[in-house]
Amino acid sequence: MKLHQLSLFLENRPGKVKMPCKILADAGINIVTLSLADTQQFGILRLIVKDWQKAKKALEVGGCVVNLTEVVAIDVEDKPGGLLKILDVLEEAGLAIEYMYAFSSPKSERACMIFRFEDPDAAIRALARGGINVVGSVELFQRIGA
DSSP states (O other), X not given: OEEEEEEEXXXXXXXXXXXXXXXXXXXXXXXXXXXXXXXXXXXXXXXXXXXXXXXXXXXXXXXXXXXXXXXXXXXXXXSTTTTHHHHHHHHHTTOOOSEEEEEEOTXXXXXXXXXXXXXXXXXXXXXXXXXXXXXXXXXXXXXXXX
């Protein structure tokens, strides 16, 4: 139930975000969701794609340094307070969130949040005990029509 996320370290200069996006577009790979976090000199572009192996290879051939990370996709009610139940479960289990980002799909009344934990398996177990739906890759890609 873990997803593979590709992370790229990029210089914080004009055109540096465009390059990996072009590589993926040229390879026919759609980006499901992404997050960009930056500092003054560098940024980390995090990507979820359906065919992560093909994307990783294309990016590496294109000159990118790619790191593979396991993340957890979690169903969130797309309404005020939808995230609170998840945060309560994680806090009760003593689990810290390294980072998170979200996206929604017009085909679903729920949002999906991508979480990075130090121990994703412990997080998945705690979320299951708390009645929180962890979304697997097949379900996620079916939802968005990928």
